[in-house]
Amino acid sequence: KFFYYPLKPLNALVNLGPFEAVNCVLSMLKEKISPTKHDGSFENWVVSRFGRRLFEIFFKAYSEKLWGITTKELDEDFAAQRIKTLSLLGAVWSAIKGNRGNKHKTLVDQFAYPVGGTGMIYERMAESVEKFGSRVLKNTPVEAVIMDGDTAKAIKLNDGSEQEYDHIISSMPITNLVQRMPDVPAPVMTACKELTFRNTILVYLKVEGKDLFPDNWLYVHSPDLQMGRVTNFCNWVPEILNDTDHTVIVLEYWCYFEDDIWKADEAELVELASKEIRHTGLISDAAISEGKVVRIPRCYPVYKSGYKTHLKPVEEYLSTLENLSVIGRYGAFKYNNQDHSILMGLLAAENITADAKHNLWDINTDYDSYQEESVITSTGLEAK
DSSP states (O other): OOOOSSOOHHHHHHHHOHHHHHHHHHHHHHHHHSOOOOOSBHHHHHHHHHOHHHHIIIIIHHHHHHHSSOTTTBBHHHHHHHTTTOOHHHHHHHHHTTSTTOOOGGGOOOOOOOTTOTHHHHHHHHHHHHHTTOOOOOSOOEEEEEEETTEEEEEEETTSOEEEOSOEEEOSOHHHHHHTSTTOOHHHHHHHTTOOEEEEEEEEEEESOSOOOSOSEEEOOOTTOOOOEEEEGGGTOGGGTTTOSOEEEEEEEEEOTTSHHHHSOHHHHHHHHHHHHHHHTTTTTOOEEEEEEEEEEEEEEOOBTTHHHHHHHHHHHHHTSBTEEEOHHHHTTOOOOHHHHHHHHHHHHHHHHSOOOOOGGGTTTSGGGTOOOEEEETTEEEEO
16 A cells, blocks of 8 residues: 555545554554653654554554664664654644645655756766865775874775875764774774664666656565665656656665675576566566666664664764764764765865864754755745
8 A cells, every 4th residue: 555655644544444543543642641651762762652553554664674673672863863853743734734834854745856866966066176176086995094193194095005184074984984993992992893784785677668656766664575665766857767768766675794685696686676566566567678786885874772872982082083074874873864964074174174163973963953944946046
């Protein structure tokens, strides 16, 4: 069954059925009368907010698929960051109003997307950097940050060469950064080794057909399917495929390094994705002519219960080092969105060039104070 998000009350009621809808309301009311006690887990946080029935229907299976741990093992910090002030009544009221004027970011039903894909953003960044006389080195993997006591002075590339810099901004996984540094205090190193990331496997399928389904992405809760999300690029902006007669979709799978699916070869993964997308009925009998696999290691910092007790000493240690800033989802172990990570980079630049005192660790924990609300107009970007 397909549930719209943001909510459409009639769609939700029809899909749940009247008895299940009543059960959901009663379950939520029970929490108002006798709330589930918070124990630091994602599960109890969501149950106390929405009731157990809604938790089991809309949160449990998908969250466990994404993180690879039970919702009891997942820290409530994930819910606090991503769901925050969202309530069922607020979501329903937003749906009744047609989402006009809603303030909760998860209820936004429109967004701007570059006609050439999000890569355009980074291409423009590179052009801007080069315009001012600096260099952008691509396909140049960094192995480690070289320290001189408590001061970061250079980076070591995978080819063994070293390059010195006045200041280093690192977006490499924080675990790789710390574990490849010399003379890290033992307690910090021990804490760092407790931090884990989740990997993503993207399986792209070229489907010989158009207008397969109207959604730009679908979140797959069904536990009988391994995939967690399906994206249909044609429905983002039509320019992406330039009026071709095929559709490129991507299925996402999440795993750890030790999982069998991470070790599977490309042919196995394309076969799995083809079988699963066919099973959904989304592509009907359209032929799948090609497949490609992209593996993204360490892309989701895992907010396992107690993760903050491990992150804190690492954060405190890195904050004592001179000429080094860490940013982004990888670098700061923050479940950031793209805009938050770019913001961290901009604020890091202000710290360096203008001696600003931005605390980069606060982004996405108290980032609302940094955010600007903007509207895309026919003449450009208009900030409010």
